[in-house]
Amino acid sequence: xxxxxxxxxxxxxxxxxxxxxxxxxxxxxxxxxxxxxxxxxxxxxxxxxxxxxxxxxxxxxxxxxxxxxxxxxxxxxxxxxxxxxxxxxxxxxxxxxxxxxxxxxxxxxxxxxxxxxxxxxxxxxxxxxxxxxxxxxxxxxxxxxxxxxxxxxxxxxxxxxxxxxxxxxxxxxxxxxxxxxxxxxxxxxxxxxxxxxxxxxxxxxxxxxxxxxxxxxxxxxxxxxxxxxxxxxxxxxxxxxxxxxxxxxxxxxxxxxxxxxxxxxxxxxxxxxxxxxxxxxxxxxxxxxxxxxxxxxxxxxxxxxxxxxxxxxxxxxxxxxxxxxxxxxxxxxxxxxxxxxxxxxxxxxxxxxxxxxxxxxxxxxxxxxxxxxxxxxxxxxxxxxxxxxxxxxxxxxxxxxxxxxxxxxx
Numbered sequence: 144x145x146x147x148x149x150x151x152x153x154x155x156x157x158x159x160x161x162x163x164x165x166x167x168x169x170x171x172x173x174x175x176x177x178x179x180x181x182x183x184x185x186x187x188x189x190x191x192x193x194x195x196x197x198x199x200x201x202x203x204x205x206x207x208x209x210x211x212x213x214x215x216x217x218x219x220x221x222x223x224x225x226x227x228x229x230x231x232x233x234x235x236x237x238x239x240x241x242x243x244x245x246x247x248x249x250x251x252x253x254x255x256x257x258x259x260x261x262x263x264x265x266x267x268x269x270x271x272x273x274x275x276x277x278x279x280x281x282x283x284x285x286x287x288x289x290x291x292x293x294x295x296x297x298x299x300x301x302x303x304x305x306x307x308x309x310x311x312x313x314x315x316x317x318x319x320x321x322x323x324x325x326x327x328x329x330x331x332x333x334x335x336x337x338x339x340x341x342x343x344x345x346x347x348x349x350x351x352x353x354x355x356x357x358x359x360x361x362x363x364x365x366x367x368x369x370x371x372x373x374x375x376x377x378x379x380x381x382x383x384x385x386x387x388x389x390x391x392x393x394x395x396x397x398x399x400x401x402x403x404x405x406x407x408x409x410x411x412x413x414x415x416x417x418x419x420x421x422x423x424x425x426x427x428x429x430x431x432x433x434x435x436x437x438x439x440x441x442x443x444x445x446x447x448x449x450x451x452x453x454x455x456x457x458x459x460x461x462x463x464x465x466x467x468x469x470x471x472x473x474x475x476x477x478x479x480x481x482x483x484x485x486x487x488x489x490x491x492x493x494x495x496x497x498x499x500x501x502x503x504x505x506x507x508x509x510x511x512x513x514x515x516x517x518x519x520x521x522x523x524x525x526x527x528x529x530x531x532x533x534x535x536x537x538x539x540x541x542x543x544x545x546x547x548x549x550x551x552x553x
Contacts (some may be wrong), residue, residue, distance in 0.1 A: 155200040158183065159190045214252055214260065221245075222257055226266050234258045283384060283393060284352045286317035290452035292384070293323065293350040294397035295340075295361065297331055298404055303414045311424060312336060313404070314343055315397050317354070320437055321449035322400065323347055325428040327421045333360040333372050340372075341456070344379070348452025354384045354394055361385065366490040366517060367531045374492050377513055378460055403431065462497060463513050469499040482508070482520065487527060488536075489517055 158176055161167050162183075167175075173183050189199035214222075225237050232240070234257035242251055252260075261267045286292025298311040310331055314324040323343050328335050353376055355361035362368040362385050373383040386393035407427045414420035432449075436442040465471060472480040478491035480498060489498065489510065499511045500520075508520045518529045528535050 151202075152200055155186045155190075159187055159200075162187055214256065218252065219260060222252075222260060223264060223266065226261055230266070234261070283354065283386070284382075286352070286354075289316055289318050289321075289449055290348060290350045290454075292317040292352045292354055294354045294394055296356060296394065296397055296401070297358075298401050301408065303416050303420055305416050307417050309414070309417055309420045311404070312339055313397070313400065314340070315400055316350070316445075316449055317396055319445050319449040320396060320400065320440065321445040322428050322431050325404070325424045327417055327424055329417065331358075331360060333370070336360050337372060337375065344456040346451075349379055349381060349454040349456060350452060352382045352384050354386065354397075356391075356394070357385050357388055363492065365492055366529060366533070367515070369490055369492050371492045374496065374512075377515065378463070378496075379457070380454070400431070403435075463499075465497075465499040465511075469501045469511075471497050471499055473497055480510075482522070485525060487518075487520055 154176065158172060158178075161172055162169065169180065169183060173180055176183075186200060192199060221241065222237065225241055226232070229237065229240075234254040238251050238254060238257060242248070258267070284292050293314055294317055295312070295314045298313055300308055300310045302308055308329055309327040310329065311325060311327050312331075313322065315322050324339055326339050328339075357368065360370055360372045361383070362373065363370040368385060369383075376383050391398045404427060408423070411423055414423055432446040433444055435444060437445060440448055472482070474480055474489060474493040474496050476494050477488075478494055479486045479488045481487075482500070487510070493512065496512065498517065500508045501511065503509045503519070506521060506523045508522060510517045510520060516530045518527050520527050526535055
């Protein structure tokens with residue numbers, strides 16, 4: 144026979160029913176139900192008052208019915224009307240605006256209170272949280288010599304007269320301001336970008352560092368912010384370097400070139416199509432490199448001070464080589480390696496690449512991609528500690544299936 148569950152509502156109803164039957168005294172009922180007399184009187188009176196609705200025995204909120212500093216209806220309507228008239232303004236701007244328009248009102252609510260009011264009334268659209276790549280730890284590389292640091296980015300896109308989208312990819316040498324590439328693309332996918340970098344590397348050689356922002360295709364939300372393009376750079380011996388989000392000043396020389404490029408594009412008639420837009424970009428690149436004096440270069444042109452890199456683009460991309468004592472594992476299609484029947488998830492962009500496993504103590508393996516440390520793996524507890532500070536996860540024992548990145552914190 145199953146146990147019968149008795150909830151508080153059932154006990155209160157039985158208390159009221161027993162009391163109304165007249166067979167029990169209130170004192171006997173309180174002893175039987177283990178409650179005090181004030182509690183019994185409370186539920187009997189509530190049931191008597193609210194019996195038609197049947198809600199007298201329900202628990203009530205303990206929140207106060209009113210608050211002396213709560214927004215009154217007139218203030219709420221004034222704030223809502225101002226918000227609807229200026230949907231892009233935040234609480235602080237709206238409060239400053241209203242204080243100027245209504246100087247007779249001495250006291251205004253706090254910005255946090257106004258923000259909550261807008262949210263409760265559906266006047267705020269929550270922003271979608273976007274995962275971003277991990278920026279490079281400061282300080283960034285000082286590119287004082289040619290080909291030490293190259294900077295790459297996309298100039299803001301624009302449309303041609305045939306409604307085609309043009310995304311100019313720009314690459315500059317940080318020391319000499321030489322504009323290595325200025326090519327208009329229809330998209331920013333790695334399949335379109337990678338051939339342009341290859342052409343630049345074949346013509347001018349390889350830099351030591353490639354500095355970019357955190358957007359695609361330069362960075363990703365994966366391990367260490369690596370993207371397929373960044374993995375290719377690492378294979379070529381180029382160190383990817385990403386600025387912090389919202390800090391274009393960390394790539395200031397390149398952004399200053401973008402300002403000049405934007406002024407040149409706006410000064411021209413809109414291009415008829417992508418081909419015509421590219422002709423305009425080619426003219427700008429030639430003028431910027433060979434004719435326009437640069438004050439930081441002693442009024443010389445970038446082409447007069449730039450020289451190609453002695454590091455040539457390899458004819459064939461050789462596999463990574465690790466020193467003696469390092470065990471090599473091939474990253475599988477979904478971004479994991481196998482160690483003693485345990486799946487260690489790294490990143491899908493490393494699929495097909497070789498990583499090295501090196502013992503750093505009697506129980507810990509360090510996982511590297513070339514000279515880059517990816518994670519430390521505790522072979523006893525099965526815990527992975529990623530080098531970019533992401534959450535620590537535990538592997539599935541004995542190779543049970545599952546994506547390790549979703550197992551949660553240990």
